[in-house]
Structure formats: structure tokens, C-alpha cells
Amino acid sequence: MPTPPPGPWPYLLDEARAYPSPHNSQPIVVRVLDAGRAELLYDLERGLPAENFGIPFGQVCAGVYVESLATVAAPHGWSVTAELRDEGLDFDADAHHQPLGTVELTRTAITPQAQADLAAFRRRRTSRRPYRSLPVDPAVLAEAGAIAAAAGHDFGHTDRRELVDRIVRINQETLFDDLRNDAVHAEILAWLRTSDRAAEATRDGLSARTLLLPGPLLGFAMRHRGMWDLPLAGPLLRRIYLNTMRGVRELGWLTGPFASPLDHVEAGRVFLRIWLAFTRAGVYLHPFGTVITNPRSHAAFTDAAGIDAQGADTEADGEADGERMAWMLFRYGHSAEPPRALRRELSEMLLDRDGVTPWDR
Structure with a gap:
């Protein structure tokens, strides 16, 4: 069994992996350097290069991850300082993982706001359910x-x-x-x-x-994209989607x-x-x-x-x-509580100094 990361990293990173990402692709991986520092990297195979803004939103995702880590760290008495590179992602690079920068933990006071934010982070999820016609405060x-x-x-x-x-x-x-x-x-x-x-x-x-959406219908309709333009099937699919x-x-x-x-x-x-x-x-x-x-x-x-x-x-x-x-x-x-999207295990999001997950050895 591999040795777990030192310091508070195991429980902080385990909770931070609930961060939202485009297509739930979960592209951020972490290499722990010591008890107070870690390197963030972007898994290029989990990016969305076909999108017009695939590179910028890869970096937006990195920002979401950093803020997620800061949110889960604060109620445990840690602040997160990030030093990220001002360089765009390169989806044509030979390397599997592209460095984003580093994060560092320092001790801080625990506040009620930090605890409220962590509670919200744990409840947070995307709702694609129908919304009630109730105005937001x-x-x-x-x-x-x-x-x-x-x-x-x-x-x-x-x-x-x-x-x-x-x-x-x-x-x-x-x-x-x-x-x-x-x-x-x-x-x-x-x-x-x-x-x-x-x-x-x-x-x-x-x-x-x-x-x-019904799984079989979703898969068939997405694989046979021409159906969306057919006179009868197209309006039906659009109505189900809407x-x-x-x-x-x-x-x-x-x-x-x-x-x-x-x-x-x-x-x-x-x-x-x-x-x-x-x-x-x-x-x-x-x-x-x-x-x-x-x-x-x-x-x-x-x-x-x-x-x-x-x-x-x-x-x-x-x-x-x-x-x-x-x-x-x-x-x-406002909507009914939506289902929670699954997340990969923490072991799949960690890298050792050789660029592989310790659990893959």
C-alpha cells in the first residue's frame, strides 16, 4: 500500500475533488511536494480541445479547483496561496500532464463564514431539473x-x-x-x-x-445526430430535451x-x-x-x-x-434536489514525482 501524502493533504484533496468541471471531466491532478506545498497539473487527455474556448475554460476549471481547495481548507484552519503560471494550455504538447503552478498551505483562524462555505460546498450541485416559478431573493x-x-x-x-x-x-x-x-x-x-x-x-x-434523460434514448439520439433534423423525430427529441x-x-x-x-x-x-x-x-x-x-x-x-x-x-x-x-x-x-454526479477516487487524481499515480505502481 503506498504511503499517503503528508500533512493535511489527504483529507483536503479528498474533499476538494467534488469541484465542478466542464462535462464532469475532472482534469486537475495534484503532485504533493511536502506537508505544505503541492503542484497542480492539467490532464490534457481530460481537456475539451474541440470547444472554441477549450483552452480558456481549462484554466477557468483550474481556478474553480483552487477556490474549491481554499474552501475546504479554511474550516480546518488552513489558507491556500496559489502561484499559477500565466501560460495557456497546449493540447498539442507531448506531455500527458501540463503544469499549472503550485499551492501552499499556511495556518489561519477558523471563521463562521468558512464553515458556512464548506457546508455549501458539500451541498452544491448542478440542477438540470425543472425549476419552480419562484423568484430568487x-x-x-x-x-x-x-x-x-x-x-x-x-x-x-x-x-x-x-x-x-x-x-x-x-x-x-x-x-x-x-x-x-x-x-x-x-x-x-x-x-x-x-x-x-x-x-x-x-x-x-x-x-x-x-x-x-432516458439513457438508451440519449445514446441513440446522440450517436444518430441526423435524427434531430428529421420532420417527426426531431421535434420529439427537442421537446424531451426542453x-x-x-x-x-x-x-x-x-x-x-x-x-x-x-x-x-x-x-x-x-x-x-x-x-x-x-x-x-x-x-x-x-x-x-x-x-x-x-x-x-x-x-x-x-x-x-x-x-x-x-x-x-x-x-x-x-x-x-x-x-x-x-x-x-x-x-x-429553486428546484427539487438533483442527483449528484460521481467523482473519481482521490488515488486517480494524485501523481508522484515520476508523473504516475502511486497506486499504478
Whole structure:
């Protein structure tokens, strides 16, 4: 049996692996250096290179992971300092794992806020269930706006029925558009888990259970993408897919610096803080990631929401500085408790100094 990592790493990393990631791909791996330091790396085989923003959102995912680690460490009396590289991911690199930077633990006081954040992190999950037509408390939206503003980002939101319906339709059409892209279609298929057995075997990916769709139908429809355009089958499939979008009353988006790798990392940290603020208030989120990564859909969304091409809210400040972008879109609201997506074991997320998991030796 391999020796476990030193210091507090075993229980911190074990809890942090519940972090959310695109397609539940779980690409972040860790090499523990000593009791207080660890190196973060990105597993290139778990990235999404076919997506238009595959590289930036790989780094957003790194930011989400760092914030997740900081969230689980604080109630145990540890603060996390991250020194990440300001370099983009290279999906064509020969190396399997690409270094992201290091994190360091230092002692800190335990606060009630830290304990509340950990409780929210443990409850947090994506809800694709139908949402109830119940408005979210404006105080929750104000807190989200304050969190975004503290990091130089803007939190936009709407409950205007016409605009909500228009953006939901854009999200719907994005799936059909992406299925026509051979590379993106192949990538989606690689991450689909159409049965509980398949999901349990890999403990990653997009399971039919969390997507709230019948596994056999999901697998058949995704493999035979031409069906979505057929006169009879197409409308039926679209109706089944849209059934989970019932009750969407409000949408939110984030606009801010999104020009450099460190911008992307900070965006990920901001997003998780906002997600936890919603979770503390009993509000669920469902990111519409493909609307951002699909250029046609992103343009349609920003046009509908009154956001200019670079991302600055035209109603808020009139013009963009060329480095800001609307980089996140999500629905939020109240729903029944959704199923929890599975996570890989911690042993699969650790590397030794030779670049392999100690359990593989």
C-alpha cells in the first residue's frame, strides 16, 4: 500500500475533488511536494480541445479547483496561496500532464463564514431539473453582484420573460448546432455515460441520470445526430430535451477580464464563490457553457442581453475596453434536489514525482 501524502493533504484533496468541471471531466491532478506545498497539473487527455474556448475554460476549471481547495481548507484552519503560471494550455504538447503552478498551505483562524462555505460546498450541485416559478431573493442577487464586483467582474441578470425565453431557445439551438460540428460531436460522445453501470465504471462524464434523460434514448439520439433534423423525430427529441427547462424564471451572466490565462483562473474562482453564495441561500445553478463556447450562440446571447462584442454591458458603461467578455451564462432558481454526479477516487487524481499515480505502481 503506498504511503499517503503528508500533512493535511489527504483529507483536503479528498474533499476538494467534488469541484465542478466542464462535462464532469475532472482534469486537475495534484503532485504533493511536502506537508505544505503541492503542484497542480492539467490532464490534457481530460481537456475539451474541440470547444472554441477549450483552452480558456481549462484554466477557468483550474481556478474553480483552487477556490474549491481554499474552501475546504479554511474550516480546518488552513489558507491556500496559489502561484499559477500565466501560460495557456497546449493540447498539442507531448506531455500527458501540463503544469499549472503550485499551492501552499499556511495556518489561519477558523471563521463562521468558512464553515458556512464548506457546508455549501458539500451541498452544491448542478440542477438540470425543472425549476419552480419562484423568484430568487434580491438579497442573494445583490450578494452575487458584490462578489463579482470585488474581483472586477459584473453580474448581470434578468427575469424578463421574453428575454429569458429567447436565451433559453439560444441554449437549445446550441446543442443542435454543436452536434453538426464533427469534432465537438465526437467530444460529447466521449463523455456521455448512458447507463448507471457506465457512470459507475468511470465516475466521470455526463451521465443520463444527471442529465435527467432516458439513457438508451440519449445514446441513440446522440450517436444518430441526423435524427434531430428529421420532420417527426426531431421535434420529439427537442421537446424531451426542453422538458428539463420548464420553470426557468431567471438567468444570470458574468462579464469581466478574460484576456489572459490568469484572468481565466480568477474567473473560475469568482464563479465558485458566487455558486456557493447561491447554494447558501438554497438556490441551484445550471451553467449554459456551450452558449459561451459556440461563437454563433455567444453572439446571439450578447446581442439579446445588450452586451457588446467584447463583453462590456452597453447599458452599464457604454463601451468595452477590449479585454472584457461575457464569459459565463447560467440559469438559477429553486428546484427539487438533483442527483449528484460521481467523482473519481482521490488515488486517480494524485501523481508522484515520476508523473504516475502511486497506486499504478
